[in-house]
Structure formats: structure tokens, C-alpha cells
Amino acid sequence: MGYIRCKGREKRSNVYKPPPDSNWNWRNICKVKERLSGGYQNGLWIHDAKGYSIRSGYDWLQGMHPPVQWYKDVWGGWIVPKHSMVGWLIKLEALNTREKLYRHGISDSDMCVLCEEDTESHAHLFTSCQFSTQILRELENWLHLQVQGPHGNYSKMQRKVCSMAWLAYCYVIWTERNNNRIELQVKRPSLVLKHLIQVIRGRIQNLLPPRVKSTDAQWLISLDIKC
Ligand SMILES: [Zn+2]
Structure with missing residues (x-):
């Protein structure tokens, strides 16, 4: 890899420069090779003991990023995958809220x-909006749990349900907000809550293990979920 074959001769890649009038493809091949040559020492690929692979080359070019602390709050467990996507964007504050659209001159x-x-x-949409927090309060009453911590004395199943319910709530609020922008009318919170409870109940029912602890069973019965 430290060498490049050119017209039957081998030249050091850090020496060889393609002529400016050479073929576009050839110049780009040389550019990639030049970049990758930084991953070699004495002709050996230094980022994987087994030698160069597309994966190790890709990882090296991308740069190694440490996993974010909150990824488990958004992915996995009982969380609905499409809810994870919205949760991820919320964590990154990347949803196109009106605050952002207004700042960019897109919204009036x-x-x-x-x-x-x-x-x-x-922050307003999911934690302090009067419309949303009314739904969240009712949801927590139904679950007999505080969806957003502290979860110290909750069972493992209850913690899973809290993570899933929080993102289901965020997804429903964001969907409702988008519908309102298009239809220009706000649905009653009680209707939104009814739909949210249906989603959460269905998810728990589908993922319930064959055996549950008696304390969890009592809690599930209080939610009208068969176990
Ligand atoms: Zn609001």
C-alpha cells in the first residue's frame, strides 16, 4: 500500500503526484490512496492486526467516536423503532421546531x-407545554409510574415500560404538532391520550414474557393487560 504502480514502475505514494492533465478517475484513485497511506507504517496497516480490511479502513477514515451516554435511553428495550428515531432527534435537538424555523426565516x-x-x-414541546404535560400527567396516572425518573424502586419491567412510554409520548406529541400545522386544528388532549395508551398497552401485550413476577402481574392487571 505504501507503493503505487504506475506505467510498470513502483513509486512511493507519498512521492508520486498524478500530472494535473491526467485522467479524472486516476487523480481520484491517487487521492484516496494518498489518504489511506497515512494508516500504514513500514508497509503494514496499523489499525488492525489482521491487516487492511474495508471495515477497518472505513472506521479509520470516519474517526472513532465514543458512544454517547444516553444511547440506551433511545434504542433497544421495548422502544418502538420509529419512536427511537424521533427520540434520537430530540436528544440532538435536531427536530425542526418553530423556534428553529423562525430563526432561519422559514416560519413567520x-x-x-x-x-x-x-x-x-x-424543551417546551415535551416538558412544559400545557397541552403536552396534561397528557403526560394523565399517562403517568394510568401507569402509576413517573415516566421520567426517578426509577430507583421500579421493577426491571417497569423501567422498560417507562423508557418505551416516554418515547411513545414524544412521538405522539410530535406527530400531533405536525398534524396541527397542516390541519390548523388541535385535537382534544383526551383523544391523544386514548391513542397513546392504546399504543403502549399493545406494545406491552406483544412483548410480555411468558412468566412475570407476581408484583408485575398485579401492576399489569391494574393497566387492564392480561398476563
Ligand atoms: Zn406549547
Whole structure:
């Protein structure tokens, strides 16, 4: 890899430069080779003991990023995959909220479309909007749990349900907010809550293990879930 074959001769890649008038493909091949040559020492690929592979080359070019601490809050467990996507964007504050659209001159207002009382930011939409928090409070009453911690004395199953329920709630609020922008009418919180409970109940019912602890069983019965 430290060498490049050119017109039957081998030249050091860090020496060889393709002529400016050479073929576009050839110049790009040389560019890639030049980049990868930084991963070699004494002709050996230094990022994998087994030698160069497409995967190790790709990882090296991408750069190694440590996993974010909160990835388990968003992926895996009982969380619905499409809810994970919205959860991921919320963690990165990457949803196109009106606050952001207004800042970029795309929206003529930054007001929350659900309550019309405050700026529609990520924090507002999911944790302080009057419309949303009413739904969250009712959801927590139904579950007999605080969806967003502390979860110290909760069973493993209850913790799984809390993670799943929180992202289901965020997904439903974000969907509702998008529908409202298009249809210009706000659904009653009780209707949104009813749909949210259906989603959560269905998810628990589908993923329930064959055996559950008696304390979990009592809790599930209180949610009208058969076990
Ligand atoms: Zn609001």
C-alpha cells in the first residue's frame, strides 16, 4: 500500500503526484490512496492486526467516536423503532421546531402550535407545554409510574415500560404538532391520550414474557393487560 504502480514502475505514494492533465478517475484513485497511506507504517496497516480490511479502513477514515451516554435511553428495550428515531432527534435537538424555523426565516412565528403560549422549543414541546404535560400527567396516572425518573424502586419491567412510554409520548406529541400545522386544528388532549395508551398497552401485550413476577402481574392487571 505504501507503493503505487504506475506505467510498470513502483513509486512511493507519498512521492508520486498524478500530472494535473491526467485522467479524472486516476487523480481520484491517487487521492484516496494518498489518504489511506497515512494508516500504514513500514508497509503494514496499523489499525488492525489482521491487516487492511474495508471495515477497518472505513472506521479509520470516519474517526472513532465514543458512544454517547444516553444511547440506551433511545434504542433497544421495548422502544418502538420509529419512536427511537424521533427520540434520537430530540436528544440532538435536531427536530425542526418553530423556534428553529423562525430563526432561519422559514416560519413567520415561533409560537407553539399546541398551546400558542410560548416559544416552540424542544424543551417546551415535551416538558412544559400545557397541552403536552396534561397528557403526560394523565399517562403517568394510568401507569402509576413517573415516566421520567426517578426509577430507583421500579421493577426491571417497569423501567422498560417507562423508557418505551416516554418515547411513545414524544412521538405522539410530535406527530400531533405536525398534524396541527397542516390541519390548523388541535385535537382534544383526551383523544391523544386514548391513542397513546392504546399504543403502549399493545406494545406491552406483544412483548410480555411468558412468566412475570407476581408484583408485575398485579401492576399489569391494574393497566387492564392480561398476563
Ligand atoms: Zn406549547
